Amino acid sequence: MFDARSLLVYCTANQALRCAPIADRPHGGLVVAPHQGDEHGLLETAAYLLGRARFGAPLLLDAARYAGPDRMPARAPFNPRWLRRQRELGLPVLTDSGYVDAGDEAGLASILHRAMAIPDAIAVLPLHPAWLRDRLHLTRLTGHLRDAAVPVALVLEARADPFALPGCVPGLLALLGGATPVMLLRCDLSSLGALCHGAVAAAVGTVAALRHLAPRETDKIHPPATIFKPTMSYRRISAVQRAKRTRPDPRLWSCDCPACGGRELDWMAALDERAREVPAFEHAAAVLYELRDELLGAGLPLPRAARSWAARCADAASRERELGWAVTPMLRQWQDAGPNPVDMPMAS
Ligand SMILES: [Zn+2]
Structure with missing residues (x-):
């Protein structure tokens, strides 16, 4: 289904046609969620991508019924038509799971079962x-x-980056050390860490709201941010601009990615x-793919x-x-x- 990692x-x-050329590459791919809950529109977009747009990399559809103010709980039944439509399009089948709250072990077991x-099927676990x-x-x-032995796609809830929370990274590594294939949806730079530790795939969100699962009560608008490669972190453009004034070294700030075209990042x-959103993502995606290839490109063994x-x-x-x-x-x-201790025993 995927190239490794x-x-x-x-x-x-609504963003899919712009993202498709970026994601259509070796070790790439696209996960698309409905725009404002419009599942029908999502299926039409998927059919267009596979047909006229000739999208050649893996494509997955996430119903994202676990998100938003009316999110479904884990025990909510899957929609058989949703599962069937993915199959008819020739796509991997992602379950349209509801949200698994802390302590809802019955809900978790029910999704997997x-x-x-x-x-x-790939069981989506939000x-x-x-x-x-x-x-x-x-x-x-x-x-x-x-027990279930089905591949899973994790979505983690947090107000901001879940991997900033103590315990999340070791928890993820424990899952990646098991036999179940694991992928991550809606993440940011931690996608690379997950891939280096054995995740099958990891999907980076275009905008902050798609880089984690926001708790139900939050409706925060995040200003556009992009990745500054030397610090491997998302930064607001204004922060980059301020930092550049203190260290005006062009080698540090200029970028050759297709979006920046040699300009300094605060262009x-x-x-x-609003107009910053697209180039901010295009630049971030270029940096992420560059980092992915540097970290994993030459078929480097996972422990390394x-x-x-x-x-x-x-x-x-x-x-x-x-x-x-x-x-x-x-x-x-x-x-x-x-x-990952599971991968450790090897001579360096
Ligand atoms: Zn750039």
Whole structure:
């Protein structure tokens, strides 16, 4: 279904045509969610991508019924028509799961149990972060995954980056050390950490709201941010502009990606805030694919990729300090987690 360790783009249907050329590459792919709940529109977009747009990389559809103010709970039944339509389009079948709250073990088991009955299904697991952070939850989760033996696609709930929360990275590594194929949906730079530790695929959101699962009560508007490669962190364009004034070294700030075309990264500051969204993502995607290829490109064995990812995180954190930025918590979490012990026994 995927090339090993694919980095996918996660977007909504209204963004899909713009994202398709970026995601249509080796070790690429696209995950598309409905725009404002319009599942019919999503299916039409998918048919267009596969037909006239000749999209050649893996394509997945996420019904995202676990998100938004009217989100479904984990026990909500799957919609058989939704599952069938994915199959008719020749796509991998992602379950239209509801949200698995902390402590809803029955809901978790119910999703996995129903997914087992669907041939070749990938069970979408939209999880409260306690499932990764709390030892008891994690033990139960790994037990259920082992019993069900179906591939899973995790979506993690958090107000911002779930991998900034203590315990989430070690929890993810525990899942990646098991036999169940795991992919991550709606994430950001931690997608690379997950791939270096054995995730089958990881999908990076185009905008902040698609880079995690926001809790139901939040309706926060995030200003556009993009990745500054030396610090491997998302930064607002205005923050880049301010930092550049303190260190005006063109080698540090200029970028050769198709969106920037050799300009210094704060060129986007000249655009109004809404117009920054597209180039901010195009630049971020170029950086992410570059990092993916640097970390995993030459068929590097996973333990080495994981070590090199931890080293990159340490380096990025020290560059943040040099620029007077607070260290991004995700970088510290990945640094502390170290290489996956399951993959460790090898001579370097
Ligand atoms: Zn760029």
